Amino acid sequence: MNDIMIIILACAAANYLLRVVPFFISAGENIPSYLKRFLDYMPVVALGALIFPGIITSFPQNPAAGIAGVAAAAVAAWFFEGLILPVFASISVTWFMLQYF
């Protein structure tokens, strides 16, 4: 096994440990209410941090295209149910912006 393979598999092990350990340390169902709120609010907080500034840094050549795409997705999600339509709306708008601006 060469060096690169070792790195790849070591990273895989490290990533897996990060992901699996929390599944098995549990305080049962009686966790303090602050902790409960903390874990419950986490996904929404994460979404904010995941969208910005990522959407801007992902399109260095045309940040407006990225923002327009996310805006299109948000509008689609506001009026329609489901995840697929917003994603297609975003792809179309971003592609259009990248082509013509």
Place this chain on the structure above:
Amino acid sequence: MQNRIISPDSNRTVDGIKSAVPIFLGYFTTSMAFGLLAVSAGLTPFEAVIFSMSNLTGAAQFMAINLISAGAAAGEIIVSVVLLNLRYFIMSASLSRKLGFRKVYARLLTAFGVTDEIFSVASLKPGRVSGSFMLGLESFSWLGWAGGTLAGVTAGSFLSVSLQDAMSGALFALFAALLVPEIKKSYRPVILAGAAAVLNTVLYFKFSISEGWSIVISMLSVTAIGAAIFKDETVEEDAETLNILEAGNE
């Protein structure tokens, strides 16, 4: 698998797969780019594909091949990957409470697929998620990630550059599509997500904190303050659903 689950949103494997379609699209193109970059950084196609199949992590994989081609030491690369992906630990802790199953092997399997996108989709699904749902969600997403790298190293890029770029934006669209319904329910997500977005942007641009750290700091601090301020808990625990899920699950 089991249709004994009486919940408004279905929890079958096929529902997980349907939820994973947007993720598949975003993952496929992004990892296609990874496959191409990995090969030009000196990895063999086999190594690139194994990288994706065993790690299932986007930014960290890109960073790792950057470091590899810069000649970094193995320890340095592994530590950087762990720092960049610390958020997975917090996400798993949060997601753990959403899982409607306790079987060890199911949890071991589900843990493998904790990514930003899978975490977000699973977390915002009403009620608990079943093992079947997570299986569908994660395996189809994984197929997108693994398949994209395979396509990237064998066929090269067969999509136009602008279409590839546009499709990589699909993941952000997914995040937005998950956030909007929460915002429609209450004003609180606007404050929480908005604060995190602002803080993360400031940390990244003004203080030049690396991506991995900035997102962890943002997630921890905004959630910590939010949980202290917003004390009214939304009752999301549905004991009925949990019992039914556990009865019908592996």
